[in-house]
Amino acid sequence: MINKKGILIVDDSELDRSILADILQEKYKVFTAANGRDALAVLHENGDHIAVILLDLYMPVMNGYEFLSVQQADEVIADIPVIVITQQDNNDAEIEALSYGASAYLTKSYDRELILQKIGDEIRKQEVDYLMKTIDLDTLTGCYNREGFCKKAQDLLREEAVYDIIAFDIEQFRVVNDIYGIHEGDRLLQYLARIMTGFARENGGICGRISGDCFVMLLVRKNGYEEMVGYVDKAMERYPLQMKIVVRxxxxxxEDRTIDVTVMYDRAVLAVKRIKGKYGEAYAYFDDSMRNELLLEKEITNSMQQALADGEFLVYLQPKCNLKTEEYVGAEALIRWMNPERGLLPPAQFIPIFEKTGFITEVDLYVWEQVCRMLARWKQENRTLIPISVNVSRADLYHSDFMDRILELMDKYDIESSLLHMEITETVYTENQNQILDMVNQMEKLGFKVEMDDFGSGYSSLNMLTEIPVDVLKLDMRFLEGYSAGKAKGNILEFSVGLAKSLGLESVAEGVETREMVDELKRLNCEMGQGYYFSRPIPIHEFEQKFDKNQKQVVNA
Incomplete structure (x- = not known):
């Protein structure tokens, strides 16, 4: 790329081609084409010798926009920068051209110095990019990698301009990989990186790829980002894929430039997450509510180890009931945090933080020990024993000794594996297939029952069921929300219950809240239910009282 000194002039006017050639031929080797189609032929024959393309937008046969669409989709010639030269001098035309992948925009003034400067700038950018590629650039997309972006951003933040950090990604990008293949997913990432790098350059900034489909830009601050959203939306509409591509x-x-760039990026990511799946919301700002979330996260992170040592974490139980008799036939163990200052914290407030920090494995093992200790006490008190299911988090899968520690607890308290069910959410199955397969096979050999939690909340469940041993499906009762208003969700639930039976699996409906739900589940021959209709999650001593009462009611029924 560094040795390229050729310029391709694409213009239907012979006079304009001649004027431009006179300006350029002293310094560069000049190639010419009268339209987009001829230009593509020249590029495929001489592409290795062409450093920059000068492109008119309005031509017969194939106009400039059509040429850009084809060029940007062709991996061989997509990286050659295009400077649009046209008679139109308006902002809309410039934005349109840049959204198609052009690197720069000039009006046909034929200012010799300006044209040579623009071309020189583009060639210098190429040379710098080439030299940096093995150091600071992402090998897949050609934009900055994480380290390169952070270094360049720190340099820019020493300047006086006011900047924003913008995190962005593709909604449901994993679906693209699963349906169309990883190669097509990579092509989409390259396309997005190309158009956003161009946008960033034209707006005084830089673009980088952090990981996967997660990108970041540093831009000179704008009063609103509707122009950016429109630019990306137009580009995504042209991408040749039979699904809508949404970028958020x-x-x-x-404001504070002393903050580490990675922290700034993390805060921008929080804003992206706030609008995930929300129709019509393309961008969001990091605000005070998110700042408060960060402060709470810091407080939780600082106090969680001591909280575990001080016994602030409590195990609650929620019963699983036989839907026909309403007898307690099992229970799920759930963690609660009784914070001395804030009171009882909801799990949604601390579990994601525990997962993020890896502390979740310590908490999971604490729950396992409390459950084993409780079952041992029930044995001593000659209580009726029922199986207790305990959650296995995604972080647990990466600890090679996790199962060994569970087995040590079982040995310590003399608890059989039949009394312990391992509950794994469907999303964990789909995100960590190799790790989960190894662990589940190990569980099965040791006699544990495995429950797939939130079945139906994802899209890969059927594939998972054919690949991974599962004993129990826990069905997401959101399928019955608004059941009376339509049959679709009820039909999905009926299918799920039937599927479980056909595979020889037990089924547990989660989130059962009304008598109407119970009756419908009984009609579908679902065996077990769990939810507020039977009992909310309650402390162990309360559960034992309700369990004793439930047993007496079943005996007397």
């Missing part, structure tokens, strides 16, 4: 943005407005 989170914006962190930089």
């Amino acid at each position: 943005f989170g914006i962190y407005q930089i």
